[in-house]
Amino acid sequence: MPHRQDMRHMESGFSLHEADDLLYIHVRGEVTVDGLIEMVQRSRRDPxxxxxxxxxxxxxxxxxxxxxxxxxxxxxxxxxIAGVHKRRWAMVVQPGALAAMLHVIILISDQVRDVIEMQVFDHPEKARRWARGEID
Structure with missing residues (x-):
């Protein structure tokens, strides 16, 4: 576990699981727009x-x-980056300001709703099942 002072900086990583056909992302620390954009771009460059x-x-x-x-x-x-391929983005988050911010992003992203369906969860397994289309 990082020291409390380390939580000021965003750290992120991702892994691609072909068996699940999912991109798994883990972020900790202070989430920034620039950090998220960089992480998404990095994951999209992965072969x-x-x-x-x-x-x-x-x-x-x-x-x-x-x-x-x-x-x-x-x-x-x-x-x-929306493109034309339908997909689901599941975000697992604790209650609080970050969760509220993600809900606002979902609300104001209505122009891509037909391509990227986004939902906030509090449990990772439920998020995984939803992202795979196993549950609605």
Whole structure:
């Protein structure tokens, strides 16, 4: 577990699981728009990544608070990368400011809702099952 002072900086990693056909992302520390954009771009460059992969993003060890302009900037990035392949993005998060921020992103991302379906969860297994389309 990182020291409390280390939680100010965003750390992220990802793995691609072909058996699940999912991109798994883990983020801890302070979540930033620039950090998330960089992580998404890095995962998309991985040779095993394919357009339309659904994902599970574990943010339970994260915190963050963006103003509305930062929230819109991340939404604009999502619109930019949306493409045409349907997929699901599941986000696992603790209750609080970060969860509220993710709900706002979902609400203001209605123009990509037909391509990227997003939902917030508090349990990773339920998020994984939803992302795979096993449950609605």
């Amino acid at each position: 095993a990544f394919r357009d339309g992969m659904s994902s599970v993003c574990d943010l339970r060890e994260s915190h963050g608070h963006w103003d509305y302009s930062e929230t819109q900037r991340y939404r604009d990035f999502i619109v930019h």
